[in-house]
Amino acid sequence: MNDVIIIGGGPIGIACGIEAEKRGLNYVIFDKGALVNSLYNYPLNMTFFSTSDKLEIGNIPFISHNPKPTRSEALEYYRRVSAHWKLNLHLYEEIQTITQMNALFQVTTSKNTYTSKNIVVATGFYDRPFLLGVPGEDLPKVKHYYTEPHPYFGMDIVVVGGANSAVDAALETYRKGAKSVTMIIREAAIGSNVKYWARPDIINRIEEGSIKAYFNADITHIKKTSVCFKDPKGDYEIPNDFILAMTGYEPNFELLEKLNVKFHEDEFKTPIYNSENMESNAKGVYLAGVVCGGYKTNKWFIENSREHAVKVMESIAKT
DSSP states (O other): OEEEEEEOOSHHHHHHHHHHHHTTOOEEEEESSSTTHHHHTSOTTOBOSSOGGGGOOTTOOOOOSSSSOBHHHHHHHHHHHHHHHTOOEEETOOEEEEEEETTEEEEEESSOEEEEEEEEEOOOSTTEEOOOOOTTTTSTTEESOOOOSGGGTTSEEEEEOSSHHHHHHHHHHHHTTOSEEEEEESSSSSOTTSOTTTHHHHHHHHHHTSSEEEESOEEEEEOSSEEEEEETTEEEEEEOSEEEEOOOEEOOHHHHHHTTOOBOSSTTOOBOBOTTTOBBSSTTEEEOGGGGGTTOTTSOOHHHHHHHHHHHHHHHHHO
16 A cells, blocks of 8 residues: 555656655655656757756755756766665556545556555656647658757758757757758747757858748648648748657646546646645645646746645645
8 A cells, every 4th residue: 555656757756756755655656668758758968958956856966067967967867866765666667547446546557556545646748749730740750759860860851840859959960960951830930938058059050041941830741752831931842851840748638637637727728736735626636747737838847846746745744
């Protein structure tokens, strides 16, 4: 019998496990992938926007060799934190079903069945990419995750989107030898929230013509050797080997719905929860981290949602 099951082994899930350890609660942290699986799937050369101190959890210092920490430094840090606290981690163990019986939750995973008095959903939002919804999107050349530029050397690349991930992909593939890089962007300009050191870089590359960009544009059809799109000036078809669809991601709403979590009637599908203790409308179901923002995935970060773990475990420890 567990006091709490934590779904998600990212930084906030780890923080929840640490707070459970501090209070002597019986807990398990589940993740269907690796430790901090979302960070693991970030681009290999990614640099965080936050400074390292804002990514710290569990009173363990995060020392970076750079003003902004890198992906590899973050992975090393969260491994060290998890080992220090001897967290009860069940990695590569996917949640399959959750049923509620007599105020207890029965959780069936890919490996076993567990019971718990409470559930914490700390699943982030990186698992489910927004799809383009156009013919040809299922072709192997369409990628919703970008890791490194090497596979795209000598290739005609289309990058979809104008936010941080799209800008990083466009700049890296351009500088590492892509034959051509074209950005197709629904908005009228490069996103205002793009990292301050990357935004002028991409704007300059576009203005000089090194990277071609179409604004207020949408892909209409993806073919094996080309891609079709349109903007206010007309319709286009250009040669294409790979599409990096950096269109963003969404939380696991399906899991929340199965747990009977309700949502506000707003454009962001924000889950209903008590900000004092992070408990949702469903008794015993708590939310922590990015998942609290619904579609507004830029509302919560590691640095401003670390406190969710404290609120959750203080509430659970009192019950």
